Amino acid sequence: xxxxxxxxxxxxxxxxxxxxxxxxxxxxxxxxxxxxxxxxxxxxxxxxxxxxxxxxxxxxxxxxxxxxxxxxxxxxxxxxxxxxxxxxxxxxxxxxxxxxxxxxxxxxxxxxxxxxxxxxxxxxxxxxxxxxxxxxxxxxxxxxxxxxxxxxxxxxxxxxxxxxxxxxxxxxxxxxxxxxxxxxxxxxxxxxxxxxxxxxxxxxxxxxxxxxxxxxxxxxxxxxxxxxxxxxxxxxxxxxxxxxxxxxxxxxxxxxxxxxxxxxxxxxxxxxxxxxxxxxxxxxxxxxxxxxxxxxxxxxxxxxxxxxxxxxxxxxxx
Amino acid sequence: xxxxxxxxxxxxxxxxxxxxxxxxxxxxxxxxxxxxxxxxxxxxxxxxxxxxxxxxxxxxxxxxxxxxxxxxxxxxxxxxxxxxxxxxxxxxxxxxxxxxxxxxxxxxxxxxxxxxxxxxxxxxxxxxxxxxxxxxxxxxxxxxxxxxxxxxxxxxxxxxxxxxxxxxxxxxxxxxxxxxxxxxxxxxxxxxxxxxxxxxxxxxxxxxxxxxxxxxxxxxxxxxxxxxxxxxxxxxxxxxxxxxxxxxxxxxxxxxxxxxx
Numbered sequence: 001x002x003x004x005x006x007x008x009x010x011x012x013x014x015x016x017x018x019x020x021x022x023x024x025x026x027x028x029x030x031x032x033x034x035x036x037x038x039x040x041x042x043x044x045x046x047x048x049x050x051x052x053x054x055x056x057x058x059x060x061x062x063x064x065x066x067x068x069x070x071x072x073x074x075x076x077x078x079x080x081x082x083x084x085x086x087x088x089x090x091x092x093x094x095x096x097x098x099x100x101x102x103x104x105x106x107x108x109x110x111x112x113x114x115x116x117x118x119x120x121x122x123x124x125x126x127x128x129x130x131x132x133x134x135x136x137x138x139x140x141x142x143x144x145x146x147x148x149x150x151x152x153x154x155x156x157x158x159x160x161x162x163x164x165x166x167x168x169x170x171x172x173x174x175x176x177x178x179x180x181x182x183x184x185x186x187x188x189x190x191x192x193x194x195x196x197x198x199x200x201x202x203x204x205x206x207x208x209x210x211x212x213x214x215x216x217x218x219x220x221x222x223x224x225x226x227x228x229x230x231x232x233x234x235x236x237x238x239x240x241x242x243x244x245x246x247x248x249x250x251x252x253x254x255x256x257x258x259x260x261x262x263x264x265x266x267x268x269x270x271x272x273x274x275x276x277x278x279x280x281x282x283x284x285x286x287x288x289x290x291x292x293x294x295x296x297x298x299x300x301x302x303x304x305x306x307x308x309x310x311x312x313x314x315x316x317x318x
Numbered sequence: 319x320x321x322x323x324x325x326x327x328x329x330x331x332x333x334x335x336x337x338x339x340x341x342x343x344x345x346x347x348x349x350x351x352x353x354x355x356x357x358x359x360x361x362x363x364x365x366x367x368x369x370x371x372x373x374x375x376x377x378x379x380x381x382x383x384x385x386x387x388x389x390x391x392x393x394x395x396x397x398x399x400x401x402x403x404x405x406x407x408x409x410x411x412x413x414x415x416x417x418x419x420x421x422x423x424x425x426x427x428x429x430x431x432x433x434x435x436x437x438x439x440x441x442x443x444x445x446x447x448x449x450x451x452x453x454x455x456x457x458x459x460x461x462x463x464x465x466x467x468x469x470x471x472x473x474x475x476x477x478x479x480x481x482x483x484x485x486x487x488x489x490x491x492x493x494x495x496x497x498x499x500x501x502x503x504x505x506x507x508x509x510x511x512x513x514x515x516x517x518x519x520x521x522x523x524x525x526x527x528x529x530x531x532x533x534x535x536x537x538x539x540x541x542x543x544x545x546x547x548x549x550x551x552x553x554x555x556x557x558x559x560x561x562x563x564x565x566x567x568x569x570x571x572x573x574x575x576x577x578x579x
Contacts, residue, residue, distance in 0.1 A: 009472070009506070195569035203571075203578065235566050244575060247569060 020131025030129035058089030254302035323352030328365025
C-alpha cells in the first residue's frame with residue numbers, strides 16, 4: 001500500500017519586509033536586511049520555502065536599562081553610550097541590526113526632548129552601518145512628539161519604527177509614509193487586536209507589506225506559551241492566505257527577559273537556582289530559540305553569550 | 319470561503335441580450351462589480367442564449383479583459399468546455415459533472431489535463447438524490463473517480479444539490495446531514511459547494527432563507543457557494559459564520575476589512 005503524502009499544502013506566503021537602505025537605495029546602510037517570505041512553518045522546509053533566516057537585532061537604549069549589574073557587566077561599559085553600545089553589538093556580538101529604544105524620553109525616566117532623541121538616532125546611524133529599528137519610550141503622548149523627529153532624522157534609511165497600537169497609530173502611519181519607513185504593529189498578547197491593528201493600518205492607507213507584527217513578547221514563565229501560540233496561530237493564518245496576518249513577526253526577547261525574577265535575581269534571593277551570570281543569558285537564549293520555532297523572524301537580544309548561542313541555532317536552521 | 323459570482327448568466331435578461339448583441343460592456347460591468355465584491359471565481363453561463371462554443375469563449379474573454387479573477391465555466395458539454403478552457407488565463411473551475419459514470423469519464427480527464435477544478439453534483443444515472451445516504455454514496459463515487467484521474471481533493475467541489483425549501487421541505491436537513499459526511503472522505507477534505515439560491519426558489523422571503531441556510535451549511539462544513547456576491551447581508555452572514563466556526567481569526571473590523579480589500 002502506498003504511504004499517503006501528509007504534507008501540508010499552504011496557499012499563502014508571508015510578506016517579505018526589507019529593513020535598511022544602502023547608498024543605491026537612498027540610505028547609508030552597508031546592507032539591508034530582509035525577513036519573511038516563507039511559504040511554510042519554521043524548520044519545515046519540506047513543505048515550502050524559507051528564503052530568509054531569522055535575524056538578531058542588538059538591544060540598545062539611549063539610557064541604560066534597569067538590568068542587574070551582572071548582565072550589564074557582560075555587555076560592558078559601552079552600555080552607557082548608545083553609540084558605543086551599538087558599535088559593540090555590531091562589531092563584537094555580530095548582530096544583523098540595531099534595535100534602539102528611546103526609553104530616556106519617558107517623562108518618568110529622563111524626559112529627554114524630541115531633539116535629543118533625534119540626535120541619538122543620528123549618532124547611532126553614523127556609528128554603525130546596519131539597519132535600524134527605532135522605538136519610542138512607550139508613553140503614547142510623548143512618542144507622538146519624539147517619533148516624528150526621529151523618523152525625520154532617519155529619513156531615507158528605511159528603518160523599522162514602533163510601535164503602532166490600536167490606541168495610537170495615526171502619527172506613526174503619517175511619519176512612516178512621509179519618511180518611507182516600515183512599521184511595527186503592536187498588540188498586547190492578543191491575536192484579535194493584532195489583526196485589528198493591521199486592519200487599522202491598512203485603512204489608514206499603509207501597505208501591510210511594510211509591516212512587522214509584535215505581540216508584546218513574554219519571557220519564559222510569564223505567559224510565554226500564550227505568545228508562542230499566538231505567533232504560531234498568526235503564522236498559520238498567514239500561510240493559509242489571510243493577508244491581514246501575513247506579516248513577519250518580531251520578539252523583544254531581551255526587553256522582556258530582564259524583567260522577570262528568574263533572569264534578574266541572583267542566588268542570594270533564589271537559592272539553588274545557580275548563578276545569575278549564567279542563568280540570565282541562558283533564560284534569554286532559551287526564550288529566543290523557542291520563539292524561532294513559533295515563527296519569529298526578528299529577535300531583539302542583548303547578552304553576548306545568549307546572542308552567540310542563538311546565532312548558532314539560526315545557522316543550523318535549514 | 320470560495321465565492322463564485324453567479325451574475326454572468328444568460329438567465330438574466332441583460333446578459334442574454336449582451337450575448338446576442340455581442341455587447342461586451344455589460345459582461346465587463348458585471349465582471350468588475352463581482353470582482354470588487356471579492357469573488358474568487360466568476361461564473362460564466364451561456365444558458366439558452368446560444369449553443370456556440372465561440373460565444374462562450376467570447377464571454378470569458380470579455381471577463382478576462384476586465385478582471386483577472388479566475389473563471390467558473392458553467393457548462394457540461396465536453397466540446398464546449400474544451401474550447402472554453404483554452405481561453406482561460408488561469409486554471410478555471412468546471413461547473414459541472416454528475417456522478418454518472420460516463421460524465422465523470424468525460425469530464426474529469428479534461429479537468430486533470432488543464433489543472434482545473436471541477437464541481438461534482440451528487441446525482442447519477444437515476445437522477446437527483448432525495449436523502450442523505452444517496453448523496454453521500456454519489457459523493458463517494460465522485461471522490462474515488464476524481465482520484466483515479468489524478469485530481470487532488472482540493473480540485474474537487476462536491477455539490478449536495480440544494481432543493482427548494484418551499485416545495486421539498488424535508489430535503490434541507492438531509493442536505494445538511496450529507497454535507498457533514500462529505501468532509502470525512504479525504505484529508506485534506508474536498509471543497510463543498512452549492513448553488514445557494516435554489517433553497518429559496520419560489521419563496522417570499524428569499525434573502526432571509528438564503529442567509530439562514532448558508533450559515534447552517536457553513537456550520538456543517540461547506541466552504542464554497544455560487545451566489546450573489548453583491549448581497550452584502552449574505553456575505554456578512556458568511557463572514558460571521560466562518561468566525562463562529564473558527565475558520566478565520568476574529569478582529570473587531572472583520573466586516574470592514576473584507577469590503578475594503
